[in-house]
Amino acid sequence: xxxxPYALAALLALTVASPASAAGCPLVADPAGDAGYGIVAxxxxxxxxxxxxxxxxxxxxxxxxxxxxxxxLDPSSLGWSEWSAGWYLGGRHxxxxxxxxxxxxxxxxxxxxxxxxxxxxxVSVDTAAGTLTWTVPRAWLPELATPGATFGTIRGITGExxxxxxxxxxxxxxxxxxxxxxxxxxx
Ligand SMILES: [Ca+2]
Numbered sequence: 001x002x003x004x005p006y007a008l009a010a011l012l013a014l015t016v017a018s019p020a021s022a023a024g025c026p027l028v029a030d031p032a033g034d035a036g037y038g039i040v041a042x043x044x045x046x047x048x049x050x051x052x053x054x055x056x057x058x059x060x061x062x063x064x065x066x067x068x069x070x071x072x073l074d075p076s077s078l079g080w081s082e083w084s085a086g087w088y089l090g091g092r093h094x095x096x097x098x099x100x101x102x103x104x105x106x107x108x109x110x111x112x113x114x115x116x117x118x119x120x121x122x123v124s125v126d127t128a129a130g131t132l133t134w135t136v137p138r139a140w141l142p143e144l145a146t147p148g149a150t151f152g153t154i155r156g157i158t159g160e161x162x163x164x165x166x167x168x169x170x171x172x173x174x175x176x177x178x179x180x181x182x183x184x185x186x187x
Contacts, residue, residue: 064134092113
């Protein structure tokens, strides 16, 4: 029998359990408690453990929401913690990021249109719900001028200083069509 790498087997099992369809919520699901891609053998910080990733677009904005196991800023963490989401739209890669730097209050965020010039944007952190929500003005994604534009290769990544990537949520073939009903309210 052909051997399948464990991570791939887990991904296939997940796909069978929750088919990637527009009706499924969250749009991209990720297991809780997975060790992710941590390089050192330390427990995965709950705030960096992705459990869901959603995208929804409306008349004025694209809303991106990452759900984590539980959200808390670890004052003892070294350096920084980061949450990122990315997707392709019309062949261009877009992304949003949020970062907490140890010793500073709050979380800063930015939007990246793949041009190497990130733009600061607000991020809404709901500590009780364990979510980070970015709202990107629709006008910043010119591909959305074409009706029915499709978001693809939807991925979420978390990381922290010295351990690099901690969790990776891969949407695989899952897509989201502009202005279609999503799992989170569009703006
Ligand atoms: Ca996870």
